Amino acid sequence: MxxxxxxxxxxxxxxxxxxxxxxxxxxxxxxxxxALVDGIDLTLTAGEITIVLGANGAGKSLLLRLLHGLIPASxxxxxxxxxxxxxxxxxxxxxxFQKPVLLRRSxxxxxxxxxxxxxxxxxxxxxxxxHEVGLSDHAGQPARLLSGGEQQRLALARALAxxxxxxxxxxxxxxxxxxxxxxxxxxxxxxxxxGTKIVFVTQDLGQARRLAGDVVFLSRGRVAEHSPAEEFxxxxxxxxxxxxxxxxxxx
Amino acid sequence: xxxxxxxxxxxALACLIGLPLGALLAVARFRGRNAxxxxxxxxxxxxxVVVGLLVYLHLSRSGPLGFLGLLYTPTAMIVxxxxxxxxxxxxxxxxxxxxxxxxxxxxFRSLCxxxxxxxxxLIWDGRYxxxxxxxxxxxxxxxxxxxxxxxxxxxxxxxxxxxxAIALExxxxxxxxxxxxxxILMTLALAVNAMVHGLRVxxxxxxxA
Ligand SMILES: Nc1ncnc2c1ncn2[C@@H]1O[C@H](COP(=O)(O)OP(=O)(O)OP(=O)(O)O)[C@@H](O)[C@H]1O
Ligand SMILES: [Mg+2]
Numbered sequence: 026m027x028x029x030x031x032x033x034x035x036x037x038x039x040x041x042x043x044x045x046x047x048x049x050x051x052x053x054x055x056x057x058x059x060a061l062v063d064g065i066d067l068t069l070t071a072g073e074i075t076i077v078l079g080a081n082g083a084g085k086s087l088l089l090r091l092l093h094g095l096i097p098a099s100x101x102x103x104x105x106x107x108x109x110x111x112x113x114x115x116x117x118x119x120x121x122f123q124k125p126v127l128l129r130r131s132x133x134x135x136x137x138x139x140x141x142x143x144x145x146x147x148x149x150x151x152x153x154x155x156h157e158v159g160l161s162d163h164a165g166q167p168a169r170l171l172s173g174g175e176q177q178r179l180a181l182a183r184a185l186a187x188x189x190x191x192x193x194x195x196x197x198x199x200x201x202x203x204x205x206x207x208x209x210x211x212x213x214x215x216x217x218x219x220g221t222k223i224v225f226v227t228q229d230l231g232q233a234r235r236l237a238g239d240v241v242f243l244s245r246g247r248v249a250e251h252s253p254a255e256e257f258x259x260x261x262x263x264x265x266x267x268x269x270x271x272x273x274x275x276x
Numbered sequence: 277x278x279x280x281x282x283x284x285x286x287x288a289l290a291c292l293i294g295l296p297l298g299a300l301l302a303v304a305r306f307r308g309r310n311a312x313x314x315x316x317x318x319x320x321x322x323x324x325v326v327v328g329l330l331v332y333l334h335l336s337r338s339g340p341l342g343f344l345g346l347l348y349t350p351t352a353m354i355v356x357x358x359x360x361x362x363x364x365x366x367x368x369x370x371x372x373x374x375x376x377x378x379x380x381x382x383x384f385r386s387l388c389x390x391x392x393x394x395x396x397x398l399i400w401d402g403r404y405x406x407x408x409x410x411x412x413x414x415x416x417x418x419x420x421x422x423x424x425x426x427x428x429x430x431x432x433x434x435x436x437x438x439x440x441a442i443a444l445e446x447x448x449x450x451x452x453x454x455x456x457x458x459x460i461l462m463t464l465a466l467a468v469n470a471m472v473h474g475l476r477v478x479x480x481x482x483x484x485a
Binding site: 115 | 379380382385386400401
């Protein structure tokens with residue numbers, strides 16, 4: 026099954042072993058003398074969409090950046106199907122940042138840049154991606170003049186352009202209109218369908234319920250709970266998660 | 277218009293050398309980087325006469341490059357000016373690209389870009405700000421007479437550029453002519469400035485935010 030997945034996701038790596046499962050032990054990140062993320066023990070498997078929940082400042086974005094190797098861990102270890110997080114592993118992953126970082130170029134050129142960096146300019150694929158996120162009419166525009174929601178959609182299209190085997194999404198629908206949210210969720214589900222591992226941060230509990238296979242709940246830089254979605258939403262084990270969920274429901 | 281040719285060529289050469297270096301300094305983190313930054317900043321303040329002298333010593337008949345016979349040619353003037361303004365281009369482009377790099381760094385790391393790819397992308401995306409850097413280099417090239425006099429001499433029609441002419445007329449006591457030439461030089465610099473500015477404004481409107 027993994028063989029088929031890699032075949033569709035990344036032909037170049039057809040013989041490379043799968044990236045999942047991910048094993049994390051005792052992962053910590055410190056800055057300015059404080060442990061912002063600490064004692065993270067996690068096992069993520071290939072099959073599910075993993076939703077990461079937690080209050081503002083809980084460490085969700087930091088955790089994603091650690092897992093994707095954008096910042097070095099202060100402690101702990103992380104193995105992607107037994108491999109350390111080296112360049113080869115990172116190249117098979119992609120991330121959509123909470124604040125999209127778009128190049129000072131046209132919408133189309135933002136995708137072309139990524140395709141070219143991976144050795145394959147492909148105008149047809151670029152156009153298909155733009156069409157999918159509904160930005161075809163904006164292809165020639167400067168990317169940074171797009172609206173906030175449009176920028177997020179472009180960032181997603183750009184991340185998908187690399188055909189990642191693991192896709193980290195940090196609140197990718199935070200400022201989108203309802204129709205765009207549906208669109209993005211469909212794209213994420215489609216990527217998941219062809220075997221891409223999705224790690225998805227959101228504050229939208231409805232969205233979490235729609236997408237989640239399993240839920241990682243963070244509280245003050247620690248994993249308070251990691252359970253299958255049905256369990257998590259039926260009866261959160263941790264008090265922090267109960268508070269978080271009930272707070273949202275009351276609002 | 278020897279003035280313009282010498283200064284423009286020197287600016288172009290300085291950008292060719294200086295921009296990639298500046299971008300590399302913005303992207304790379306290595307031991308000794310800070311020392312290098314200090315050095316570049318110090319070189320920015322090189323007295324033109326010193327540069328002129330150094331180039332003179334190398335190019336003069338008894339110097340290591342004397343066999344090239346370049347002394348008192350426009351090429352020698354271009355070399356001197358290039359040496360003079362390359363540090364400016366390096367230091368200023370490093371500053372400009374540092375900010376851009378701070379914004380792009382994580383995205384580039386996520387994409388697993390190589391250093392060369394990052395440098396090239398930074399220069400491309402910063403091209404409008406970098407125009408200003410080139411302009412600063414050009415401004416210095418036009419303004420500095422010292423380096424050029426030493427190696428260019430002041431041979432009518434061959435190596436006489438405006439600044440050397442101004443210096444000559446001043447020393448001869450022909451102040452009105454010197455002032456007139458000064459005015460032309462300033463107008464020239466202004467025109468180039470205005471051109472680059474106009475280019476930049478329209479380009480930014482079309483391509484950027
Ligand atoms: N480089 C840093 N230096 C110091 N503190 C940091 C740094 N990066 C993040 N933090 C702190 O770490 C905590 C977790 O940040 P993080 O961005 O992971 O939160 P989050 O869960 O993504 O929150 P949000 O829901 O608001 O996006 C925050 O309190 C933040 O201020
Ligand atoms: Mg965050």
